[in-house]
Amino acid sequence: MATPDFDIPYEHRKPFAKHYQQAIWPMCKKLEARRGPIVARQQARMAQIRPFTRLMWPMIYLSFGSSALGFFGVLPNQWIFIGFGLAFVSMLGMAGLAWWAGNELSNFMDEGIDKLYPRVLAYFxxxxxxxxxxxxxxxxxxxxxxxxxxxxxxxxxxxxxxxxxxxxxxxxxxxxxxxxxxxxxxxxxxxxxxxxxxxxxxxxxxxxxxxxxxxxxxxxxxxxxxxxxxxxxxxxxxxxxxxxxxxxxxxxxxxxxxxxxxxxxxxxxxxxxxxxxxxxxxxxxxxxxxxxxxxxxxxxxxxxxxxxxxxxxxxxxxxxxxxxxxxxxxxx
Incomplete structure (x- = not known):
């Protein structure tokens, strides 16, 4: 690759560019080779869970609504707890689906931080x-x-x-x-x-x-x-x-x-x-x-x-x- 321009003090630009090419860029290339497939899998999972999340939002609103009706006596009192329980389970389900869809990508981005920061700091x-x-x-x-x-x-x-x-x-x-x-x-x-x-x-x-x-x-x-x-x-x-x-x-x-x-x-x-x-x-x-x-x-x-x-x-x-x-x- 062409040597990138860094917004760093002038006296460091040439030696750091060499360090970047030797210690940082090779790891960037390895991570970049994995990024595309991981992002594609994350997007595919998001597409899979989208129909479920579209169903869960109305369920959450209905659950809170039934809980409110129970509180005001329109429905039996037990609906206060039933409504909150259904809303909680629905939100927990949405959180679980979101974790399943994005966990691989999140771990990958954290891995990049763990591997690249030490390589930059090694220059010093x-x-x-x-x-x-x-x-x-x-x-x-x-x-x-x-x-x-x-x-x-x-x-x-x-x-x-x-x-x-x-x-x-x-x-x-x-x-x-x-x-x-x-x-x-x-x-x-x-x-x-x-x-x-x-x-x-x-x-x-x-x-x-x-x-x-x-x-x-x-x-x-x-x-x-x-x-x-x-x-x-x-x-x-x-x-x-x-x-x-x-x-x-x-x-x-x-x-x-x-x-x-x-x-x-x-x-x-x-x-x-x-x-x-x-x-x-x-x-x-x-x-x-x-x-x-x-x-x-x-x-x-x-x-x-x-x-x-x-x-x-x-x-x-x-x-x-x-x-x-x-x-x-x-x-x-």
Whole structure:
């Protein structure tokens, strides 16, 4: 095939095009050879179930109608339960038929994600490992005591990427935090990203970067003092608290402040961060589902679309790692 054009930084275009041809395109071709027959089978199954679904919709409406008539006394009271029961069975049947028709295609699209994302990420290093779902769950909870998790009763991790850049290991978590409401149901309170960077040497103190929240926020930063910085853009957006004023100013140098502002803008505004022990933890809200490309099953598979997004996301992450690497070389 002709080398595709990628919306990525110029210096990566030639080496990544080579990587794409060697590691990604061969798998795309294998998946594409299977896509057509699988889509054809899915469409055939949909045609088979269409007559049944056309019958079930009137049955559902009639069932709810009979239940309502039972409630108002037009029909015997038992029709309240009979109607709801028939409607439930009908909807369950429709769901089962839809699963039967589309399950093979759904599994195939998930398989494509599982096989192609690791091949793209391998370009950045052999230590880049991506996990989803149950394989990713739980590891983000190790950072609970950093003090920037939102209020929550439970949490989950949708995807987890680990790797390194210029000798700085990092972990990326696409997470959701949930609060329990009075009806015992959980509501999503926060969805976004946790980024954890690890250094070889521990920080002397703890430094937190939080949203500008006034007096009550300041009151909540126990044991930490307010740090004034010289960047008016950073000061307008964030407040900084630390147990070591000198270290905080060293960590939040002009380069790091600029990187944090860029990261905040890219992912969706709402960033908070904490330097603690030998780690930097960053939390930023985002409604996106990371590393979860929704391929149009009607289009040929080339996996070109998510590549630019991957480079953009990692570019901002690498920027933070670069600042930490520089700080390490200058005495951190």
């Amino acid at each position: 290093g052999k230590d880049f490992v991506i996990k989803w779902g149950n394989e990713a769950t739980g590891q983000h909870r190790a950072y609970e005591d950093f003090g920037i998790f939102p209020k929550h009763d439970k949490s989950s991790c949708f995807s987890h990427l680990k790797g390194s850049h210029h000798g700085v290991p990092f972990a990326f978590f696409n997470v959701g935090f949930y609060e329990k409401k009075n009806n015992d149901k959980y509501e999503l309170a926060f969805k976004g990203v946790l980024l954890a960077f690890t250094l070889k040497k521990a920080f002397k103190g703890t430094t937190r970067v939080v949203r500008d929240g006034g007096f009550w926020l300041s009151l909540g930063q126990r044991g930490l003092d307010r740090v004034k910085l010289e960047d008016p853009r950073f000061e307008a957006r964030f407040e900084v608290f630390s147990s070591d004023q000198v270290e905080a100013r060293y960590l939040l140098n002009p380069g790091m402040m600029e990187r944090l502002i860029e990261l905040d803008n890219h992912f969706g505004n709402g960033l908070e961060a904490c330097f603690k022990d030998n780690k930097l933890l960053i939390r930023v809200p985002s409604s996106r589902d990371f590393f979860s490309h929704h391929q149009d099953h009607e289009k040929p598979i080339d996996f070109k679309e998510p590549i630019g997004e991957i480079f953009a996301d990692l570019g901002f992450i690498f920027g933070i790692a670069d600042e930490l690497a520089l700080a390490r070389h200058t005495g951190l």
